[in-house]
Amino acid sequence: MMDVFAQAFINVIQPASLGLMFLGVGVGIIFGSIPGLSAAMAIALFLPMTFSMGPEAGMTLLVSLYIGAISGGLISAILLNIPGTPSSISTCFDGAPMAARGEAAKALGLGIVFSFLGGLLSFIALIFIAPPLAQLTLKFSPIEYFAVSIFALTMIAALSSGSMIKGLLSGMLGLMFSTVGLAPIDGSARFTLSIDSLSSGFDLLAVLIGLFAVTEVLQGVERTLSDGNAKVIALQKIRGFGFSMAEFLAQKWNLLRSSLIGIFIGILPGIGGSTSGILAYIAAKKQSKHPEKFGTGIPDGIVASETANNATIGGALVPLLALGIPGDGVTAMMLGGFMIHGLTPGPLLFKTNADFVYGIFAACLVANVIMLMLEFFGLRIYVKLLKIPKYLLMPVIIVLCTVGAFSVNSQVFNVWCILLFGVIGYLMVKGGLPIAPAILGFILGPLVETNLRRGLMLTEGNFLGFLERPIALTFLVVAVLALVVPLFSAYTQHRRSTALKPA
Amino acid sequence: MNVHRYRDLIVGVIFLTGSIGYYLLSFQTPKSEIPGDIGNYFIPHLIALVSGLLSLMLIASSYLALRQTEAKPQKPAESDADTAKELSAKTRYLPVVGTVALLFAYIYALEPVGFILASATYLFLQFNISAPADRRDAKAQFRYALTSIVAAIAINSFFVNIFDVMLPQGLLD
Numbered sequence: 305m306m307d308v309f310a311q312a313f314i315n316v317i318q319p320a321s322l323g324l325m326f327l328g329v330g331v332g333i334i335f336g337s338i339p340g341l342s343a344a345m346a347i348a349l350f351l352p353m354t355f356s357m358g359p360e361a362g363m364t365l366l367v368s369l370y371i372g373a374i375s376g377g378l379i380s381a382i383l384l385n386i387p388g389t390p391s392s393i394s395t396c397f398d399g400a401p402m403a404a405r406g407e408a409a410k411a412l413g414l415g416i417v418f419s420f421l422g423g424l425l426s427f428i429a430l431i432f433i434a435p436p437l438a439q440l441t442l443k444f445s446p447i448e449y450f451a452v453s454i455f456a457l458t459m460i461a462a463l464s465s466g467s468m469i470k471g472l473l474s475g476m477l478g479l480m481f482s483t484v485g486l487a488p489i490d491g492s493a494r495f496t497l498s499i500d501s502l503s504s505g506f507d508l509l510a511v512l513i514g515l516f517a518v519t520e521v522l523q524g525v526e527r528t529l530s531d532g533n534a535k536v537i538a539l540q541k542i543r544g545f546g547f548s549m550a551e552f553l554a555q556k557w558n559l560l561r562s563s564l565i566g567i568f569i570g571i572l573p574g575i576g577g578s579t580s581g582i583l584a585y586i587a588a589k590k591q592s593k594h595p596e597k598f599g600t601g602i603p604d605g606i607v608a609s610e611t612a613n614n615a616t617i618g619g620a621l622v623p624l625l626a627l628g629i630p631g632d633g634v635t636a637m638m639l640g641g642f643m644i645h646g647l648t649p650g651p652l653l654f655k656t657n658a659d660f661v662y663g664i665f666a667a668c669l670v671a672n673v674i675m676l677m678l679e680f681f682g683l684r685i686y687v688k689l690l691k692i693p694k695y696l697l698m699p700v701i702i703v704l705c706t707v708g709a710f711s712v713n714s715q716v717f718n719v720w721c722i723l724l725f726g727v728i729g730y731l732m733v734k735g736g737l738p739i740a741p742a743i744l745g746f747i748l749g750p751l752v753e754t755n756l757r758r759g760l761m762l763t764e765g766n767f768l769g770f771l772e773r774p775i776a777l778t779f780l781v782v783a784v785l786a787l788v789v790p791l792f793s794a795y796t797q798h799r800r801s802t803a804l805k806p807a
Numbered sequence: 808m809n810v811h812r813y814r815d816l817i818v819g820v821i822f823l824t825g826s827i828g829y830y831l832l833s834f835q836t837p838k839s840e841i842p843g844d845i846g847n848y849f850i851p852h853l854i855a856l857v858s859g860l861l862s863l864m865l866i867a868s869s870y871l872a873l874r875q876t877e878a879k880p881q882k883p884a885e886s887d888a889d890t891a892k893e894l895s896a897k898t899r900y901l902p903v904v905g906t907v908a909l910l911f912a913y914i915y916a917l918e919p920v921g922f923i924l925a926s927a928t929y930l931f932l933q934f935n936i937s938a939p940a941d942r943r944d945a946k947a948q949f950r951y952a953l954t955s956i957v958a959a960i961a962i963n964s965f966f967v968n969i970f971d972v973m974l975p976q977g978l979l980d
Contacts, residue, residue: 356970467815469865473822476858480829483854487847490839494847495832525906525937526899695937700958702910702933703926706917707962711972719914727907735818753850760845 305435305662312662316364316670324361325368325667329674330682332372337380337388337686340524340694341701343373344516347637349701351509351644352708359645360663366641367664368671370634371423374617375675378415378610379686382408391613394585398598398605405601412683413546414603415610418559420676422611425563426570426618427668430625433571434661437626438654444775446758451776451783453752456573456629458783461741468790474737477728478745479752481506488754501717506725508640510709510718511746514725515739516633517705522730524698545680547603555607558588566612570619573631584612618668625649625661629748633740636747812876815869823862830855905936921977923959930955 315321328350335346346369354362377392382399395415402411444452461471484495485505496502562584569580588608589598598605621638623629628650630636642649647657654661679686709718729739763769771777833851913929920928934951935943966972 352972353970467865469861469868470815470818473818473858473861473865476854476861477822477825479850479854480825480858483851487836487839489844490841490847492837492839492847494836494851495829522903522906525902693938693942695939695942696934696954698937699930699933700962703930703958703962706914706926707922707966707972707974710917710974711966711970714973716914716918716975719917723907723910723914726910730903735814735821737818749850756850757844765845 308658309431309662309666312659313666313670315360315663316666321361321364321667322670322674324365325671325674326678328365328368329372329671329678332369332374333376333379333675333678333682333686334372334689335369336373336376336392337690338692338694338697339380339384339386339388340520340527340698342389342516342520343370344633344637345520345701346373347634347641348509348513348517349704349708351512351637351640352711354641354644355711359642359647360660362641362645363638363660363664364667364671366638367667368674370638371614371617371668371671371675372678374614375416375419375423375610375679376686377613378419378606379412379679379683380690382411382415382606383687384690391581391616392609394581394609395606395613397585397609398601398603401599401601402603402606407601410546410603411601411606413544414606416676416679417545417547417552418555418562418607418611419614419679420672421559422563422566422614423617423672423675424669425559426567426615427665427672428618429567430618430621430668431665434622434626435654437622438651440651441627442651442655444651445773446755446762447770447773447776448779450752450755450759451770451773451779452627452629453748453755455779455783456623456631457741457744457748457752458786459573460632460744462786462790467736468787470735470737471741472787474732474739475741475745477732477737478742478747479749480745481511481742482746482749483753488750489757501715506721506746507712507718508643508747509712510721511725512637512640512743513705513708514722515729515743516637517701518722518726519729519733519739521698521702521705522726523733524694527694551603555603557591558604558607559611561587561591562608562611563615566615567619569612570616570631571622573623573629580616581609581613584608621664621668625653625664626651628653630744633743636740636743639747812873813869815865816873819862819866819869822858823866826855826859826862830859902936906933909933909936917977918975919977921979922974923963923976924978926959926962927955930958 316325331350332343332346335341336343347366350365350369354365357365373389374391377388377390378395378399380386380388381392381395382403385396385400385403387393387396399411399415402408441448457475458472461475462468482505484502486492486503487494493503565584565587566580569583585598585605585608588604589595592598592604594602620631620635623631624635624638628639628648630639639649647653647660705722706719709722710716712718729742732739732742759770760767770780830852833848833855836847836851838848839846909929909932913925916925916928931951934955935948938947938951963974967974
């Protein structure tokens with residue numbers, strides 16, 4: 305293992321690879337720092353560019369974008385009091401008050417260093433958790449894969465923000481779109497409406513670009529009219545990282561606790577960086593000797609939020625690499641990156657392409673260091689970029705989306721698809737439906753159907769045979785509980801509130 | 808009508824209609840000839856059934872919620888506020904509708920006109936749709952025109968020369 309990892313590390317620090325990582329992290333930070341742009345959008349735009357690259361270079365670029373974008377959110381959270389990405393919501397709570405009283409440099413320094421440390425600990429966890437988990441999943445049959453896919457889909461729909469019914473409906477919509485094209489197993493055409501271009505189904509890239517990037521641009525167009533000129537807080541001269549060694553050491557337990565929260569939340573499908581940041585913030589407040597100071601601008605709040613949201617990255621990569629199951633929208637994009645190069649993440653990848661998997665681990669560690677360097681030395685440039693008006697930025701992103709969709713197979717049909725899915729995504733947002741379950745449904749649909757049909761062939765058409773396998777049974781039971789428990793608690797809450805009302 | 812108030816009901820009805828349409832369309836799928844296979848219908852029928860049931864649950868819960876709200880006496884000031892909100896919603900959504908229409912024209916023109924010309928025109932018009940009203944004077948128009956041309960040429964050169972992407976050249980071919 306160490307030999308493969310050392311070789312992967314040497315490959316990653318070659319000039320061409322380092323150049324790609326600087327580009328990815330740099331662009332990622334820009335997308336993360338500008339409110340309205342996101343990590344998912346950055347990856348959606350750059351996915352088509354990885355066509356002309358090898359799989360190692362492509363994944364290196366995507367991982368770098370992911371790390372840069374999640375961390376970049378802290379810049380606007382502290383200087384504008386607007387989170388650049390949802391992951392940085394809780395960074396605003398203490399970052400913005402610190403900046404307002406002239407401690408912006410210290411707040412940014414804390415955010416940058418603890419983002420780095422949170423990321424570092426999560427990548428170490430990824431390196432130690434993913435390979436044994438992949439080893440375990442080697443024994444999975446189609447029945448277990450079916451159960452895991454159902455589990456991931458149910459969890460993301462049930463745990464997505466807002467109503468659970470809407471989360472599930474969004475997942476169903478994704479499943480419906482996934483059935484367009486050739487059916488698995490026998491290859492019959494379904495739902496093609498006699499349109500030749502639909503015979504191979506909707507292209508994953510067009511769906512991803514449409515639902516994430518175009519939807520966000522349409523929302524951005526709506527928002528630009530109501531947006532005032534955001535006031536960016538000026539930066540003072542920064543010495544070092546802006547905080548002392550004693551202040552750093554005072555955060556050691558906060559660092560450890562928040563990292564563990566971030567990694568754990570990342571591994572669970574359906575819960576993202578925003579939740580882990582808030583949970584770590586609440587945990588830090590509960591454990592603090594001075595909880596009343598939280599929200600007034602204290603370092604502990606920034607440390608908890610930024611450590612946890614970056615630690616989520618390594619955690620989220622565990623199910624993606626070990627099982628081939630994405631846990632959220634961004635990792636769904638990463639799965640798209642694998643698929644473009646004909647690779648399927650999961651246990652077999654560890655066996656057949658171990659050098660490639662360890663290359664991703666090495667890229668995560670190096671990109672994390674690059675993130676620390678770029679955010680520290682390039683901070684003033686990113687602050688200037690915050691001032692670019694969104695009404696100039698969004699249309700340019702649309703043109704980039706068009707190029708991305710067209711480059712899939714040089715057909716305008718895919719560009720029409722991004723418009724279609726962009727409008728669908730926008731209407732979903734307006735209807736209060738979350739987007740991520742639809743993406744997961746679209747990606748997991750063929751996996752669910754193929755493994756169900758293969759599994760039923762194994763059990764000779766007996767559905768109960770799925771419940772005779774312990775791993776499959778566990779995942780299916782957890783999936784059912786994820787649906788039933790919130791419904792039951794809502795029902796008891798409703799009963800309690802009606803019982804309390806005077807007759 | 809306050810659309811926001813009936814949002815969940817509308818979403819439920821749209822999904823129910825979609826589920827029925829999807830169910831009916833699934834019958835056009837040919838049967839699987841593989842022995843022991845559950846066939847090509849099974850998953851689509853299951854999806855249609857589950858999403859139909861979920862839609863009915865959404866319709867029922869939003870109907871009950873609406874009945875509860877209507878049972879409470881409404882303040883007259885609220886309806887005025889609703890009208891004001893709806894008016895501002897119309898001005899909010901107009902740029903979105905304009906953007907979708909413009910995108911439709913842009914994609915339609917992409918192959919015959921070519922990437923550079925279509926993109927520069929799209930960018931210039933989109934800047935005008937998206938920019939706040941006080942930023943549409945002659946000086947701003949010059950800046951938008953310049954940005955549109957430079958961005959279209961730069962994106963084309965970047966993708967064609969560095970990533971070997973074949974973009975439609977259209978009239979400039």
